[in-house]
Amino acid sequence: MAASPRPALAEERPAQADYESLKVAAEWYAVLQDAEAGARQRAAWQRWLDARPEHRRAWAHVEKVSRRFALLRADGEREAAEKAMQVAARRPPSRRLAAGRVLALGGAGILGWLAWRFTPLPVAVTAWRSDYATSIGEQRGIVLADDTRVWLNTRSAIDVQFNQDHRLLTLAGGEILVETGTDPRQRPFFVDTRYGRLQALGTRFTVREMDDDVLLAVYDGQVRIQNIAGGDALVRAGEQKRYTADGISMAAPADPAREAWSRGVILAENLSLADLIAELGRYHAGYTGVDPRVAGLRVVGRYPANDRDRTLAMLERDLPIRVQRTLPWWVTLEPR
Structure with missing residues (x-):
């Protein structure tokens, strides 16, 4: 059974910074990136920054999102460079102005890749050490040796260990959908998480590591939960449960949205706008x-997980809101 926590891939959220401070911080960031920003603007920004602790926390979060966006861009450039090298090897011997420029931040080429490669990010380290992993906004389906099918959601990672005694997946973070295959040797199928072990009994199910617990939803067959403290529970088709190292929740109806992501869809059934945007945020590097x-506001509908602009346009069309783009990677939804 998994007994030691692994680095989580869950998105960090700025709960300590209030919405208004975050909004103003992003506006200041856009102003200061403008080549025309001078000493007067920087002095005004410094006065705002020093006025309240919340302002410093908001500014720190804006900078963190900016770095993450730049690092992912550098990663994309690294992949493009690698492809170019492969091709070459086969051959013979104002604020609006500031927003447009912000994409240039973070470095480029080999310097950008080195910054990405050697930044001690837990998410990246987890992904490098895992057998299979996805980046932000990526979903991936794999077929294992026993014909088990596994789908990895955004920012997810697993290790696979098949031996003569068992078949084992270890969820290092994120979310997976599993459809178990039939093993002629009848070896048990387990999924280890940071809070315990799951045993699949001929089944289709999803497992998601949350900030404080693990969510299991079963759509076919049954799955047994055994947490670190020795708790034991059987989850049947159509049910879902949450569990921690020392507790298991009561069963609730399985949420269809928990497997809709495997089809690239965020399914909202009377979901609050805040919850929908939090889910959408898992698939995108920006804020x-x-x-x-x-x-x-309550939301009902099907939204593309990997197309934030399209989702926001749909929401702006159907709800009394407007989309405010302060920076290319910083967007807010406000009353219309």
């Missing part, structure tokens, strides 16, 4: 915030 005045 998408919701004004508290519209956060509670």
Whole structure:
């Protein structure tokens, strides 16, 4: 049984910074990237920064999102460079202005790749050490030796160990959908998480590591939960449960949205706008915030997980909101 925590791939959220401070921080960031920004603007920004601790926390979060966006861009450039090298080897011997420029931040080429490659990010380290992994916004399906099918959601990683005694997946972080194959040797099929072990009994199910627990939803067959403290529970088709190292929740109806992502869809059935945007944020490197005045609006529909602009356009069409793009990677939803 898994007994030691692994680095989580869950998205960090700035709960300690209020919405208004985050909004103003992003606006200041855009202003300061403008080549025309001078000493007067920087002095005003410094006064704002020093005025309240919340302002410093908001500014730190804006900088963190900016670095993450730049690192992912550098990773994309690394992949493009690698492809170019492979091809070559086969051959013979104002604010709007600031927003447009912000994409140039973070370095490029080999320097950008080195910054990405050697930055001690837990997510990246986990992915490098895992047998299979996905990056932000990527989903991947694999077929194992016993014909088990596994889909990895955004920012997810697993290790696979098949031996003469068992078939074992270890979820290093993120979310997976598993459809177990039939093993002629009848070896048991396990999934280890940081809070315990799951045993699949001829089944189709999803497992997602949350910030504070693990969510299991079963769509076919049954799955047994055994947490680190020795708790034991059987989850049947159509049910879902959450568990921690020392507790297992009561069963609830399995949420169809928990497997819709394998088809590239975010399924909203009377979901709050804030919850929908939080889910959408898992698939994108930038920040998408919701004004508290519209956060509670209820949403029903099917939205493309990997096309943020299209999803936001759909929401802007159907709800009394407008999309405010302060930076290419910083978007907020406000009352219309």
